[in-house]
Amino acid sequence: MDVKYDLTSYVRVLKLASTPSWEEFSQIAKIAGAGIFLVGLMGFLIFAVMAILPLGGV
Template sequence: MDVKLDLSSYVRVLKLASTPSWEEFSKISKIAGAGIILVGLLGFIIFAAMSFLPA
C-alpha cells in the first residue's frame, strides 16, 4: 500500500471535481427523488399484497 501514491490520486480527483450548477443539481435531485419514491411505492405494493393474500 503506497500512501503517497494514494494521496496524490485523491488530490488529483479533488482538483478535477467541480460544484454543479443549480440546474444540474435540481435535475439530479428530481431524478433521485423519483427513484426513492418508486422504490418505496414498490415496497408498499409488495407489503400490501403479502398482507392481504392468505399465507
C-alpha cells in the same frame, strides 16, 4: 501501500471535481427522489399484496 501515491491521486481527483450548477443539482435531486419514491411504492405494494392474500397452510 504507497501513501504518497494515494494522496496525489486523491488530490488529482479533487482538482478535477467541480461544484454542479443549480440546474444540474436539481435534476439529480429529482431523479434521486423519483427513485426513492418508486422503491418505496414497490415495497408498499408488496406489503399490501401480502396483507390481502391469504398465506395458505393450516
